[in-house]
Amino acid sequence: MSMQPNQSQDGQKETLFIDAISQALWEEMERDPGIFMMGEDIGPYGGAFKVTKGFIEHFGPERIIDMPIAEEAFTGMAVGAALMGMRPVIEYQYADFISCAWDQIVNVAAKYHYRTREAVPMVMRAPSGAGLRAGPFHSQSPEGWFAHVPGLKVVMPATPYDAKGLIKAAIRDNNPVIFFEHKYLYRRLKEQIPAEDYTVPIGKAKVQREGGDVTIVTYAAMLQTALEAANKAQEKGVSVEVVDLRTIYPLDKEIILNSVAKTGKVIMLYEDTKTLGIGAEVSAIIAEEAFESLDGPVLRVASPDAPIPYSPPLEDYYLPQVDDVMAAIDRLAAY
Amino acid sequence: MQVKPLDLGTKELMDIYYLMRLGRAIEDRLNLLYKGGRLPGAIYLGTGQEAIEIGASYALEQGDVLAPTHRDMMSQLPRGITPREVFLQHYARAGSLTHGKGEDNYQGDLKRGTFATVSMLPDFYPVAAGAALAFKLRREKRVAMAYCGEGSTSVGDWHEAINVASVLNLPVVFVVINNGYAYSTPVYKEMKVANVADRACAYAIPGIIVDGNDIIECYQETKKAVERAREGGGPTLIEAKTMRMRGHAGHDPATYVAKDIIDLWTERDPIVRFENYLTERGLLNEESKKEVVGRVNEAVEDAVNFAEQSPYPEGKEAVGDVYAA
Ligand SMILES: Cc1ncc(C[n+]2csc(CCOP(=O)(O)OP(=O)(O)O)c2C)c(N)n1
Numbered sequence: 001m002s003m004q005p006n007q008s009q010d011g012q013k014e015t016l017f018i019d020a021i022s023q024a025l026w027e028e029m030e031r032d033p034g035i036f037m038m039g040e041d042i043g044p045y046g047g048a049f050k051v052t053k054g055f056i057e058h059f060g061p062e063r064i065i066d067m068p069i070a071e072e073a074f075t076g077m078a079v080g081a082a083l084m085g086m087r088p089v090i091e092y093q094y095a096d097f098i099s100c101a102w103d104q105i106v107n108v109a110a111k112y113h114y115r116t117r118e119a120v121p122m123v124m125r126a127p128s129g130a131g132l133r134a135g136p137f138h139s140q141s142p143e144g145w146f147a148h149v150p151g152l153k154v155v156m157p158a159t160p161y162d163a164k165g166l167i168k169a170a171i172r173d174n175n176p177v178i179f180f181e182h183k184y185l186y187r188r189l190k191e192q193i194p195a196e197d198y199t200v201p202i203g204k205a206k207v208q209r210e211g212g213d214v215t216i217v218t219y220a221a222m223l224q225t226a227l228e229a230a231n232k233a234q235e236k237g238v239s240v241e242v243v244d245l246r247t248i249y250p251l252d253k254e255i256i257l258n259s260v261a262k263t264g265k266v267i268m269l270y271e272d273t274k275t276l277g278i279g280a281e282v283s284a285i286i287a288e289e290a291f292e293s294l295d296g297p298v299l300r301v302a303s304p305d306a307p308i309p310y311s312p313p314l315e316d317y318y319l320p321q322v323d324d325v326m327a328a329i330d331r332l333a334a335y
Numbered sequence: 336m337q338v339k340p341l342d343l344g345t346k347e348l349m350d351i352y353y354l355m356r357l358g359r360a361i362e363d364r365l366n367l368l369y370k371g372g373r374l375p376g377a378i379y380l381g382t383g384q385e386a387i388e389i390g391a392s393y394a395l396e397q398g399d400v401l402a403p404t405h406r407d408m409m410s411q412l413p414r415g416i417t418p419r420e421v422f423l424q425h426y427a428r429a430g431s432l433t434h435g436k437g438e439d440n441y442q443g444d445l446k447r448g449t450f451a452t453v454s455m456l457p458d459f460y461p462v463a464a465g466a467a468l469a470f471k472l473r474r475e476k477r478v479a480m481a482y483c484g485e486g487s488t489s490v491g492d493w494h495e496a497i498n499v500a501s502v503l504n505l506p507v508v509f510v511v512i513n514n515g516y517a518y519s520t521p522v523y524k525e526m527k528v529a530n531v532a533d534r535a536c537a538y539a540i541p542g543i544i545v546d547g548n549d550i551i552e553c554y555q556e557t558k559k560a561v562e563r564a565r566e567g568g569g570p571t572l573i574e575a576k577t578m579r580m581r582g583h584a585g586h587d588p589a590t591y592v593a594k595d596i597i598d599l600w601t602e603r604d605p606i607v608r609f610e611n612y613l614t615e616r617g618l619l620n621e622e623s624k625k626e627v628v629g630r631v632n633e634a635v636e637d638a639v640n641f642a643e644q645s646p647y648p649e650g651k652e653a654v655g656d657v658y659a660a
Contacts, residue, residue: 044591045519068489068525069456069517093518100455100490133375133427135438137454304654311427311435312375317650 012192017185020160020193021125022051024167025089027197029059032087035171036063038074039091039125048093049127049186075101075124079109079176082122087171095128095180096140109176110151119174123167128156129182129221129271130303130319135310141220141270141303144277146178147249153202154248156180158223161193162246165200173202182221189224205252207259211241214332215259217282218269219245222320226269229325238329248278256282257290264295265332269325274302296335299328338396341558343551345618349627351393351413351550352613355385355606356631358409361421364635369585374425376438381406383580384512386605387545389413390553391510391573394561395448395480400466402450402459402481406512406579408440410482415447418638429648434656436648457483460496460509467500467507467564478564480508480557485531485574486517494537497572501538506564508557509572512547514579519591532574540570547577548605551612577605 015023029035037052043066046053056064067074071092078088092098098105105124112120130139147154153175157163163181170177208223209230216226223244230240243259245252260266266286268279279300286298301320309315339347362380369378381388388409392401395414403410408421416432423431424442432442433451443449450466452459463481470477487493488511500507511531515522528534535542545556553575560571578600582589613619 040517041519048518066520066524068520069486070489070491072491097455133438135376135441136436137441138377138438306654306657307436309436309653310376310433310438311429311648313647313650314427314435314653318653 011195013195014190015160015164015193016187017160017163017189018049018051018187020164021167021181022053024164025052026055028168028171029055029063034085035087035089036065036081037089037091038065038067038078040067040069040093042066042091047091049183051091051125071097071100072104075104076108078122078124079104079112079120082120083112083118087121089123089125089171092124092126094138095126095142096137098124098126098142098178105146105152105176105178106149110149113175114151120176121174122176123170124176124178125167126178126180127183127186128180129184130308130315131184131221133310133312133315136307139308141180141272143178143180143248144272147278147281151176153177153250154180155202155246156182156220156248157246158182158185158208158220158244160189160191162200162206162244164193165198166202166246168197169199169202172199177202180220184221200246203247203250203252205243205245205247205255207241207255208244209240209242211239211263213239213263214265214267214329215241215243215263216267216269216325217243217245217256217259219248219278220271222269222271225320225322225325228322229329232322232326233329238333240329245278251281251285253285253289256285260286260290261293264293265335266298267301267325267328267332268298269301269320271303271319273305274300275305277302296332299331301325301328338562339394339558341555343554348613348618351389351554352609352619353627353631354389354393354409354412355550355609356627357418357634358385358389358412359606360631360635361408361418361638364639365425366581366585368425368639375427376425378425378585379405379439379583380581381409381579383600383605384514384547384577385409386550386609387510387512387547387553387575387577390550391480391482391557391575394554394558395478398448398475399478399480399561400445400448400450400463402452402463402479403440403443404452404456404459404483404487405440405454406484407482411443411449414449416442416444416449418634419641422638422642423645426642426645427647428642428645429652430645434648434652436656456490457481457487457493460493461499464496464500464505464507467505468503470506471503476565478506478508478561480510480561482510482512484517485511485513485522486520486525488531488534489525497538497540497570500570501540504567504569506567507570508560508564509570510557511572511574512577513574514547514577515596516579516583516592518583518587519589530574532572535572538572540572542572542574544574544576547575548603548608550605550609
């Protein structure tokens with residue numbers, strides 16, 4: 001009998017973002033004996049954020065493997081096991097420590113299939129994101145670095161439904177997938193999600209709110225900021241459409257371009273630093289492929305080009321806020 | 336340069352006693368403040384590790400440099416980092432050594448010979464080796480010292496740094512505080528060697544084990560390594576056996592540590608042991624102990640008040656200082 005907390009009966013079940021991920025991992029491990037996990041403190045302790053709480057008791061220490069502090073090693077080991085036909089899922093304690101495994105990810109995992117046509121099905125889970133007064137080394141959003149490496153897929157859900165469906169899709173994908181879990185959402189966001197098995201396709205964005213005047217393209221925790229801004233704009237009579245990318249790479253151009261065709265005005269909202277990031281790419285795609293539809297400049301609302309500071313007033317200033325989005329909406333109103 | 340003697344005199348012994356008491360009192364207060372929700376960030380306490388935290392660092396001289404990790408606030412006290420600076424940092428105030436940008440114990444002051452570390456372990460092992468390289472290239476008789484926990488010795492950087500330091504014969508002392516656990520992971524799940532110090536032979540440098548709860552031994556063995564490095568004898572690896580007496584961080588009740596292990600190590604409390612040592616030598620009695628504790632409490636009280644009354648940085652400073660002028 002399953003010991004999993006939040007076991008659904010039937011129909012929908014109110015589920016926290018973190019529990020959606022735990023459930024998906026649990027269900028996938030039940031489904032496929034080739035799946036196993038490696039990470040620091042993921043065994044009896046259940047992981048730094050408790051995503052794998054109860055797993056070792058159920059799946060045993062051969063499938064839930066506590067690692068010494070050795071990110072580079074267990075990332076390379078995931079590649080090796082994947083090439084031997086297994087489906088490893090690894091956890092970096094914080095996304096900030098993913099850079100310790102940089103070489104194995106960008107040179108080994110990302111480039112193996114390109115040269116040999118041999119698949120490397122592995123998932124790298126990394127709790128990322130700021131807003132928790134955790135300072136420069138426990139708050140980073142490193143998705144931009146990895147989105148720039150051909151051969152990797154980069155996924156970053158914004159809702160419990162998508163988190164569950166996307167991590168299942170990531171596990172079933174035949175490529176190395178980096179799955180960033182915004183830790184601010186872990187215990188703050190919940191919604192009804194289905195009990196039955198489902199996946200959400202990688203590479204597909206989603207319109208989270210329909211509107212006709214301005215498009216906000218965003219992802220992860222900034223979806224909440226976008227929706228709040230959209231509600232505020234509605235009061236002023238501005239109708240905002242919110243597109244949630246869900247996957248950072250490969251980017252869903254189609255949904256972005258469709259929305260631009262409708263509104264002609266775009267704000268790219270993201271927590272990563274502004275320059276040379278996701279916002280630049282989305283802006284470039286729009287400039288290249290939807291120039292005719294534009295009624296104003298594409299605006300980026302993002303974090304400044306600086307590390308993430310610890311002190312509350314500094315972090316609040318640093319992170320994009322609803323007011324920053326409102327200012328961008330106001331600016332676009334002039335066009 | 337004034338070189339401290341291997342056998343410390345009364346003044347120095349009372350200095351380290353004060354620093355041990357100060358370290359413990361600062362951490363006790365940080366723990367209370369954290370539990371009361373008064374600090375914005377996390378805390379990583381080294382309670383129970385006072386002997387090695389202070390003993391090894393005390394072996395350095397002016398001009399030497401120290402690279403601590405997340406748990407080593409106390410190692411900074413002999414270098415002159417003040418209680419006010421510790422609390423300013425935790426309270427995230429503008430006047431902190433990191434101007435409110437860095438958290439927890441990730442602070443330092445190069446002028447007083449300490450690096451502001453980062454979270455990634457053990458990133459300052461190579462950095463300390465680099466400082467030692469600079470000293471060697473400029474023919475300065477200075478020494479670098481790096482700390483880390485035994486868990487960090489599983490990381491490649493640790494081995495790379497020690498190997499290079501050995502090959503280049505650098506004036507650096509590597510201190511490993513073996514406190515039984517890396518977060519929730521016990522030593523036997525981290526490594527198969529019985530002692531971290533056994534790894535020294537792979538790099539052809541001395542590997543020395545010290546009782547991490549005996550400050551005299553911690554000081555003396557580190558002192559010998561520091562002076563050997565200073566005289567061109569190259570690096571040393573020192574392993575201090577001790578115990579992390581609290582959770583990994585403030586949020587962690589450490590239920591994975593058996594109570595009898597804690598009880599065992601409580602009996603070996605490094606401060607009590609040092610008090611016995613001082614008392615036996617007639618250097619400490621109830622009165623002088625009270626005097627030290629009084630001074631310590633005053634310093635902590637002053638520091639907390641000072642930090643609480645200090646201003647936060649202004650928001651816009653978040654974007655400053657990314658580059659040097
Ligand atoms: C490269 C890296 N991976 C993961 C972490 C997260 N982490 C912080 S402290 C810690 C345990 C460190 O154990 P140890 O080196 O023994 O030092 P201790 O905390 O016991 O003082 C871990 C895994 C980290 N800081 N750096």
